[in-house]
């Protein structure tokens with residue numbers, strides 16, 4: 001019996017898991033959720049500094065977890081595969097949380113104090129003028 005395929009495949013499975021395995025990165029992924037978010041939105045949602053968030057976004061993009069899209073002066077981040085959220089939910093239930101407590105955090109929220117195009121849709125038409 002060859003062990004080779006196990007070694008190779010398990011290594012590749014571990015790579016994205018290792019890339020997301022920090023509370024900060026998981027928070028970012030949940031805040032982006034099924035939609036997309038810019039850095040300023042994540043800053044408001046998570047209460048973390050922009051430079052700190054950017055650093056994690058860059059690593060997650062490099063690991064092929066996130067993809068980005070530029071629109072005017074904003075860069076929007078999106079999960080390459082939204083079923084990653086299911087994986088996070090499974091992990092949450094393993095540590096005793098309910099699936100609902102995770103889905104309650106998953107983005108679509110609008111923050112009055114945030115000035116990103118997601119929270120202030122009028123900005124999109126203004127910036128494209």
Ligand SMILES: [Zn+2]
Pocket residue numbers: 040041042044111114115116117118119120
């Ligand atoms: Zn926002």
